[in-house]
Amino acid sequence: MAASKEVKSSLIDFMRGHPSTSLLATSEMLAAANAVLGSSELPQDSFDKDRHPLHYGPDLGNISFRREIGIWSAARYGLNAPTDPEMINLTSGASNGLSKALELFTNPIGGYTRRAFILTPVYFLACPVFQDSGFANLLTAISLTSCGTSLDFPTLISELESSSSSPQKTSLEEATSPIKSVVPKPLYRHVLYCVPTFSNPTGTTLSLESRTQLVKLAREHDMLLITDDVYDFLDYQNSPNQPHKTAIKRLVDIDRELGVKDDEKGHTLSNCSFSKILGPGVRCGWVEGATSVLAQAMGKSGANHSGGAPCHLSSTIIHRLLLETGGKKRVIDDVIGNICVAYKRRAELLKKLIKEHWPEGTEVQGGEGGYFVWVKLPEGYDARDAAKVALERGVRVGEGDGFEVPVVKGVGERNVMGWGGRYLRLSLSYLEEDTIAQGIKVLGEAMRKPN
Structure with missing residues (x-):
């Protein structure tokens, strides 16, 4: 029986937020996969910090790949030093990173986390992740300004002050008693979600002043800022000949600059993905905290400790694309x-x-x-x-x-x-x-x- 041909839709679809098939990194991933899986120097011990692509991955992901992400991303962000790999945990993409962060760092059902603030207009598929995590009755929209470079701070501040002053505060012990975990969770009273750079859906970018004010509010009101930083490197000033440094600071970098001790949780989580760069099918991303606390908590969570990093095979292939080899720039x-x-x-x-x-x-x-x-x-x-x-x-x-x-x-x-x-x-x-x-x-x- 002859195989049926694929029928392509005739619909002109401006709704589809996917990359063109022609722009997927198909040949680059193929070359990297051949080089990685064909190597004679693959790790053999399944407890190495760097493991064979077909073994269980380390809980946070291979150390060499996390280290390379820290070097590469710091260069693109124009930072003075590479990011500590212990502040980075691998995910299977930004959606997984958001879901995992809400699972581990918020407690709406137990009453500890009081409210989730969502900058709007919002990426529509982020809201169901919050609803799945128990925030269906606790979502509060905060509007972006008409130019998209700031937000309605008066409303956000009013809502935070009202929530923070409420006498009905559930203690950490009361909130977590029904769901005791092996590793203590660094919980927050509030959470805010946004896409600060080249936002989905507006394409706009929050100003440095707005970002700084958000981080200061987060510190004042025990709020976790989860930022989908997935479009940061898709600045149209970039070209194959001259990579362009991202001109504006991430919220996680502002959090560090304002001062945070190594054993403190910080108030920002940068949620990143290779989906928008190499192709969504790679199912590989990473989260980065202001310190190592959040990344380590993700790595020690039950699912990660059981199965290891959820993108282990693809991460070993992508790692190859991040390396500067033989004097050549990164693929x-x-x-x-x-x-x-x-x-x-x-x-x-x-x-x-x-x-x-x-x-x-x-x-x-x-x-x-x-x-x-x-x-x-x-x-x-x-x-x-x-x-x-x-x-x-x-x-x-x-x-x-x-x-x-x-x-x-x-x-x-x-x-x-x-x-x-x-x-x-x-x-x-x-x-x-x-x-x-x-x-x-x-x-x-x-x-x-x-x-």
């Missing part, structure tokens, strides 16, 4: 440079065509890095209607309603910010330039003039 830097060149072209085309084919007064945020742009239609235009008409014509786009923080009946009505009326998210990572051009024109035709 991964070339991969990033090529991706950024492609995305920059797409972003410039997309913005140019929006200006030509969409209503006058349309505002576009983003387009300097990452995967997405966030578009605001002029007053009187209906984004929901435009998305519906476009879908009937074969073009799908992210409607603003989908990037709200969820509301549970009777709880969190204030979470709704009204993004659905005039806002759309467009992904530029998945579609090639010719398809982008077709889709933007169809969307423009779907914009109905107000009465």
